[in-house]
Amino acid sequence: MSKTFAGNFFEDYTLGQKITHAVPRTVTSGDRALYTALYPTRFALYSSDEFARASGLPASPLEDLAAFHIVFGKTVPDVSLNAVANLGYAEGRFLKPVYPGDTLSSESEVIGLKQNSNGRTGVVYVRTTGTNQRGEAVMSYCRWVMVRKRDVDAPAPETVLPDLAPALEAGELTVPEGLDWSGYNFAQSGERHRWDDYEIGEIIDHVDRVTVEEAEHMLATRLWQNTAKVHFDATLREDGRRLIYGGHVISMARALSFNGLANAQIVAGINAGAHANPCHSSDTIGAFTEVLDKAETAAPGVGALRLRLVATKGGPDDYSLKNDAGKYRSNILLDLDYWALIPT
């Protein structure tokens, strides 16, 4: 019997199957420090315990995307080790802040299956839930990946496509319990722009850029215990460069978006996401954001913005994402549609 696990193939998934992902992970202030070192993040709520307390929280939580990466990383051995491509995200809900000392676990349910017409691969849809040590769900999200078949002659399963919302309704967003931004400190947060100041359709070029290095993305990807080979083994490519974990680009772009969105501090939902092109070491990442929608919340002083965050190779040029053929242009790395909370 082989002791190592080669990962699941398309025919290993069945509709309704529940997968308990291995290796719970306690998060600490060390993870926070590393997140700060890896990404140019400056959101005050995640930088300062004092700012968090003044916002009604007990302490500064781990960045929402750091918690996302940890929950996601646990799913890789079971879901995407044989994935050809990570195709999309939907219905990402951030349900509870994660604090140093919390222990996170992940569980997924197969909610859709569709064999591709070539007979060699299929698409697997899962809904993943991240849970803390009290059994409380801290987040849930759907993603779908294209997975190889082990045996091309294995019979195709019945095609079931999940009914996924194109975007979360603002009313579905969870505001962290106790959050009160009625006395928000705009001098400390870094910018004066509040919910009122953003208009639907507005585009913000985040100006700053970061050139990425092999050592950095590997440190990050290991920190999330994401074991996908393509991120670590240079011998898989002729040029010796590794494929950078898409989540590294998400966190980099989100951190760059501080410049212009310093008060859009909390990621409350992920509506959709596409890793439009691969990112490699020595690429320089830039970012821009388009404001897609605005909504109020029931929490004091807390509004919501629906944002399209776009990461680009080099600086953004004309803010267009696709070419005439409707395909992503080659300089687009990430197209992420998410909800953020911002003081009103």
Added chain:
Amino acid sequence: MSKTFAGNFFEDYTLGQKITHAVPRTVTSGDRALYTALYPTRFALYSSDEFARASGLPASPLEDLAAFHIVFGKTVPDVSLNAVANLGYAEGRFLKPVYPGDTLSSESEVIGLKQNSNGRTGVVYVRTTGTNQRGEAVMSYCRWVMVRKRDVDAPAPETVLPDLAPALEAGELTVPEGLDWSGYNFAQSGERHRWDDYEIGEIIDHVDRVTVEEAEHMLATRLWQNTAKVHFDATLREDGRRLIYGGHVISMARALSFNGLANAQIVAGINAGAHANPCHSSDTIGAFTEVLDKAETAAPGVGALRLRLVATKGGPDDYSLKNDAGKYRSNILLDLDYWALIPT
């Protein structure tokens, strides 16, 4: 209205202006671990809680220079985003140790202004104060930077040059409250040399060298939430190398100085500092120190050394800093004049 901030220009500063810098930052043991990973530091007071307690402190503080980088980093968006050069430091006072759990904020006052004769740039002098969550000043220092004018036709302000001391008097140094080195453990600290063993004029070659990498200095500079573009964006230079944050060189040289100055554990004051030449990835940093002065303090077993710490590209050769024209030689990276506390 543009949502991003392009930084201040020379004409944006007025004498006496006070700037509250954004994004308070809680420091943790994660920052300490990263500082240890980034620099070859071994000073026992900052390595061991037990050594710190035996020295009369409640626990091991964050390294003084780490606290300095955090306080400094906050000033970058307001003071040096459009800086052409960081010209100097003076009157740097370390007033309180910073412990994991403390939250640091920065505030600056404009104390001098001088437009350059070319009419295109000017020099801004600021005094920056770092404060903890109890409102106690943990450090203050002056620095001056050359900043571009937005509009070369803007009128020049009245020239005001601050009256800065060439060096702190020993009597002005703040010894951490409770520090008692009368029972100092020289076996644990790594060297036997005490205050008595150092002579004014003595030069110590610190022997060790470190070749620096892009990933490292970017991790460090982000950890301090320093957002200056030149440190991160390789597309700003033809050779793709980034300019290394001068503070990275300071911390590297100071850590290298352990070998020969293991007991000069506490940085108590910065008298002057010049980043003599730029440092880039793949440079190998060496360091030497000249003993400039010696003084006693009122604390039990605690003396002070005034030291000139010089960082060099490659190993130091003949310990000279300037050429015949009085300019820094091309292999000199840093010339830092500071006070350290050492057991008597």
Added chain:
Amino acid sequence: MSKTFAGNFFEDYTLGQKITHAVPRTVTSGDRALYTALYPTRFALYSSDEFARASGLPASPLEDLAAFHIVFGKTVPDVSLNAVANLGYAEGRFLKPVYPGDTLSSESEVIGLKQNSNGRTGVVYVRTTGTNQRGEAVMSYCRWVMVRKRDVDAPAPETVLPDLAPALEAGELTVPEGLDWSGYNFAQSGERHRWDDYEIGEIIDHVDRVTVEEAEHMLATRLWQNTAKVHFDATLREDGRRLIYGGHVISMARALSFNGLANAQIVAGINAGAHANPCHSSDTIGAFTEVLDKAETAAPGVGALRLRLVATKGGPDDYSLKNDAGKYRSNILLDLDYWALIPT
């Protein structure tokens, strides 16, 4: 008097000599986070406080090898600064788990000396003990290094070779106090294989590989406060690459061994170890393990496996270690013989 320390030479050691190594070190959750970022480790006991508590421990300890590197690092200035080669390890005992907040110190005793026939070098054998802040030994191990003589004419000491066990007996292994794996959670740990499932002589190819970078191994080696020049100073070699600390390869290989040995969580003893060939940046590390022996322990649900962990440059090919001449093949980086604890 020179203030810097050039390290000890062969004639500086005497049989029975005790060396108190400098700079105690408090370990924190920051060290844990960095270990996770540096190595692809996923062992549940070291990832999750909850898993550790369910195993009968008060919290998740620092990885055994991280504690080893810290204890080892302290010995470098006194033992191996002038070492030509690190020749071997024996009788490595892990005696107490190390927890965040513990402060580690190291002490060594010279247990053997043998001048080489060339008269220029000699072999020094030391037994090193790592101690926590309560004075409890947390580990002890022997290693021997080849050290240069300062003066080739210095008289040779009497040759004394210590009587070192080729391997620890299973009965000598220390199981962490309170460890109880009778209710072990195999779903959380990542694999179903238990003690019963492994057979003596079995070989496990760990499948995954990691290409290593300069920045990473320097971060790691500094984190352990290991100051050996060859790891940091690129000017020592013509090609500018630094020699990677052998312990970095040990930790990398051990982390890679998760895939196939996820439940062999605790390193309980090191029987022998050889750094067969040097490792440099851009090498891709793979690993395989051979099961050498099996034993029971007195602790509930806890068995022991004696394992040979081999790190290879590139993927393992035919699992042979030596060539016809009895020398390590050029693709073998590490040959480590150790005991691990695993649920029965």
